[in-house]
Amino acid sequence: MRAAILHGPGDLGVESVPDPVVEQPTDAIVRVVAAGVCGTDLRGYAGQPGPVRGPRCGHEFVGVVTDTGPDVRTLRAGDLVVSPFQYSDGVCDPCTRGVPSSCRSGGMFGVDAGGGQAEAVRVPFADTTLVPAPVGPEDERVPALLALADVMSTGTHAIASAGLRRGATVAVIGDGAVGLCSVLAAHRAGAERVFLLGRHPGRLGTGTAFGATDLVTTRGEEAHAELAEATGGVGVDLVVDAVGEQQALDTAMAVVADGGALALVGGPHGGVNAMLCFLRNITITGGLAPARAYLPALVDDVLAGRLDPSPLFDLAVSLGDVASGYRAMADRTATKVLVRP
Structure with a gap:
């Protein structure tokens, strides 16, 4: 064969x-x-x-x-x-x-x-x-x-492992297949607002069709500021990192609300600050689906x-x-x- x-x-x-x-x-x-x-x-x-x-x-x-x-x-x-x-x-x-x-x-x-x-x-x-x-x-x-x-199982795992409640806010970092499936899973779980962070027009269009309510095309500090303004400075209940690189992990930490959760499903190749998670009561979830x-x-x-x-x-x-x-x-x-x- x-x-x-x-x-x-x-x-x-x-x-x-x-x-x-x-x-x-x-x-x-x-x-x-x-x-x-x-x-x-x-x-x-x-x-x-x-x-x-x-x-x-x-x-x-x-x-x-x-x-x-x-x-x-x-x-x-x-x-x-x-x-x-x-x-x-x-x-x-x-x-x-x-x-x-x-x-x-x-x-x-x-x-x-x-x-x-x-x-x-x-x-x-x-x-x-x-x-x-x-x-x-x-x-x-x-x-x-x-x-x-x-990818759809992984997106489902990102949302299910965090115990997402209806009406929650979600930010998905990455507009690849796992990120887009995470958007779809968040929408199916009843998220009220789903931010998709990406830069590719075709993929963002798919994300919108899958249930993304807000598209964020900036990166780094600009993206942090955009999400802070959109959430009144509170941050989002759940951040899905579907990328795994350090910049994405840093963004996840910057935009998650205190008491919120990070679902790491992008195969992390960087790290998060454990002490900061402790002080802010941030839950780390996700993992290999x-x-x-x-x-x-x-x-x-x-x-x-x-x-x-x-x-x-x-x-x-x-x-x-x-x-x-x-x-x-x-x-x-x-x-x-x-x-x-």
Whole structure:
């Protein structure tokens, strides 16, 4: 089969690799229908720190089950399934505590297992990883289901982990896919006012469609002043950092209200002042999203027409042309790329 292979920074190609086969009784083989390119993939592509180092790529995919091990009970060949970006056994302490992202036997696709940017994937612990979606592979909702694999689950986690109350104010830093999904999740949770901090007109338009009430296109002190004026100097109840760099973390600390919360879901590469959080009673939440915990409800919402994050995908490419999708996201000419094998 064909799969995207990362040899080094900027060196991405599509090569022939062995077909995946059932190796453990709990495995399933999934023929990929659609895969995504994520910001985490871009970090590996750019040679920046992060989990993606190659050679296999991709951790977001929707596909059709083609084979299962003898211990798989809930899936059968022909089922369309959504995969979270990590696999998990469902029985260890972290899994039973609701954080399968910390599974002791788990791992990440494209890092610890085969990548989703391929024609097929071997999925460990299929019963407790994959979530069936009773539609066909040509269904128009497949892109919306694909968005749930990582970014929509992560945006949902940003809001849910903070226990956001209806009528609250939220600021989302970053207009990438995770930031936009955080806006959508905040709107769905009943936030009264949602500030989106970003600078790309197309993405800001999507943010507005997803529920952003205020757009902030400045940075640093200007952005701090703009939000202070908009909130009467109080600050916002919840700040979602969907970027992770130090400037974003500094902005988050500057605009959150005393007694408010910071949801860090952008993979922080900087730090926050713990003493300042202590003195201001700021709660730190977020973290690596336990996507599998959110997927069943999110899949139901997509199929029922209550949720549609598919506008995130503003470029589709074939697997053979996946390198152009990476370049488009790296050049900021695409928000998120959908890959069709």
